[in-house]
Amino acid sequence: MRPIQMVDLKAQYEKIKEEVNAAVLEVLDSAAFINGKPVQAFSEQLAAYLHVKHVIPCANGTDALQIAMMALDLQPGDEVITPSFTYIATTEVVALLRLKPVFVEVDPKTFCMDVEALKKAITPKTKAIVPVHLYGHAANMEAIMAVAQEHNLFVIEDNAQAIGGAFTFSDGTTKKNGTIGHIGCTSFFPSKNLGGYGDGGAIFTNDDTLAEKLRMIANHGQKVRYYHEVVGCNSRLDTIQAAILQIKLRELDNYINARRSAADYYDKVFANHPKITTPYRAPYSHHVFHQYTLILEGVDRDALHQHLAAKQIPSMIYYPVPGHRQNMFASFGLTQVEMPITDWLTERVISLPMHTELTEEQLQYITTQVLEFVNR
Numbered sequence: 518m519r520p521i522q523m524v525d526l527k528a529q530y531e532k533i534k535e536e537v538n539a540a541v542l543e544v545l546d547s548a549a550f551i552n553g554k555p556v557q558a559f560s561e562q563l564a565a566y567l568h569v570k571h572v573i574p575c576a577n578g579t580d581a582l583q584i585a586m587m588a589l590d591l592q593p594g595d596e597v598i599t600p601s602f603t604y605i606a607t608t609e610v611v612a613l614l615r616l617k618p619v620f621v622e623v624d625p626k627t628f629c630m631d632v633e634a635l636k637k638a639i640t641p642k643t644k645a646i647v648p649v650h651l652y653g654h655a656a657n658m659e660a661i662m663a664v665a666q667e668h669n670l671f672v673i674e675d676n677a678q679a680i681g682g683a684f685t686f687s688d689g690t691t692k693k694n695g696t697i698g699h700i701g702c703t704s705f706f707p708s709k710n711l712g713g714y715g716d717g718g719a720i721f722t723n724d725d726t727l728a729e730k731l732r733m734i735a736n737h738g739q740k741v742r743y744y745h746e747v748v749g750c751n752s753r754l755d756t757i758q759a760a761i762l763q764i765k766l767r768e769l770d771n772y773i774n775a776r777r778s779a780a781d782y783y784d785k786v787f788a789n790h791p792k793i794t795t796p797y798r799a800p801y802s803h804h805v806f807h808q809y810t811l812i813l814e815g816v817d818r819d820a821l822h823q824h825l826a827a828k829q830i831p832s833m834i835y836y837p838v839p840g841h842r843q844n845m846f847a848s849f850g851l852t853q854v855e856m857p858i859t860d861w862l863t864e865r866v867i868s869l870p871m872h873t874e875l876t877e878e879q880l881q882y883i884t885t886q887v888l889e890f891v892n893r
């Protein structure tokens with residue numbers, strides 16, 4: 518059996534190797550390393566795939582979030598509501614821009630922003646909401662957009678973990694994750710569902726005015742070269758990464774199907790286990806399983822992690838320290854807030870290997886070892 522990895526990028530690469538190598542060599546031959554043709558081509562192809570008007574490529578997912586927030590003309594001290602139960606990038610950029618992160622709880626079933634908690638967190642200073650489609654499950658965007666509309670707030674979707682996933686509204690219409698809020702952000706970090714072979718990111722919007730501003734901010738605040746209208750930053754997607762991402766975008770739906778099949782296998786084996794809660798799939802969310810994350814009760818989670826490691830099975834805790842317990846937010850007064858649901862989840866979640874190349878043999882071995890420990 519092939520060694521089990523959290524994410525097996527090498528096995529995935531083997532299947533597209535010739536195409537990728539040729540595309541990379543073509544970029545080297547062209548010497549157009551910055552803003553070469555593949556950057557524009559990939560952005561257009563991604564826009565078509567997502568059915569969104571504008572895709573603005575940038576250097577990574579953290580920059581995407583930062584640029585999105587810079588485009589909203591917020592003032593220091595303005596409040597931005599985000600979950601605490603997310604990767605640090607979501608909340609860090611809020612603090613970096615001297616805005617005030619306001620943490621809300623997640624729904625313990627979906628791991629995404631709790632809409633009732635969101636409503637309670639709104640104050641006259643609230644300006645934006647940043648829902649995160651964590652682990653590949655969509656946040657309840659229909660409810661979140663309704664709240665945003667009522668209070669005249671911006672919504673920036675952190676779609677780093679759920680690209681290709683979709684949200685179904687109560688009228689039956691469907692939109693791709695990241696294209697529902699005013700702005701969507703994603704990351705092409707190698708291990709993401711659409712990952713390059715280095716860093717990369719993108720910003721999505723259907724709003725022409727916002728698109729122009731986002732493009733300008735990502736490019737030193739200039740529309741015309743050397744004429745800088747606003748303070749921006751330098752955030753670009755490499756031509757080489759764009760060339761690779763063009764190939765991987767064509768495979769994205771196959772990759773998602775492979776992840777969903779692996780999740781189905783796990784689900785079946787763990788179904789109705791008294792100590793294991795398998796990932797919930799809300800009817801509105803087409804889950805793309807960036808992670809396959811269990812909630813354990815009455816199990817020594819860290820001992821299970823050790824047990825699996827001893828059997829050459831990697832597992833991960835996403836994330837071991839939630840935002841409201843990070844020292845970086847102490848000066849914002851955020852380490853004092855109480856988030857019992859987030860703390861409860863943090864102590865009980867464990868993510869199992871999840872990627873596009875998992876074999877039935879590997880899945881059988883992983884699930885057998887998990888049950889062997891949990892049933893002790």
Ligand SMILES: *Cc1c(COP(=O)(O)O)cnc(C)c1O
Pocket residue numbers: 577578579580603604606607649675677678703704705706716717718
């Ligand atoms: C990966 C990730 C990011 C940041 O992306 P980078 O490309 O690593 O900067 C932001 N938010 C979430 C939820 C992520 O998973």
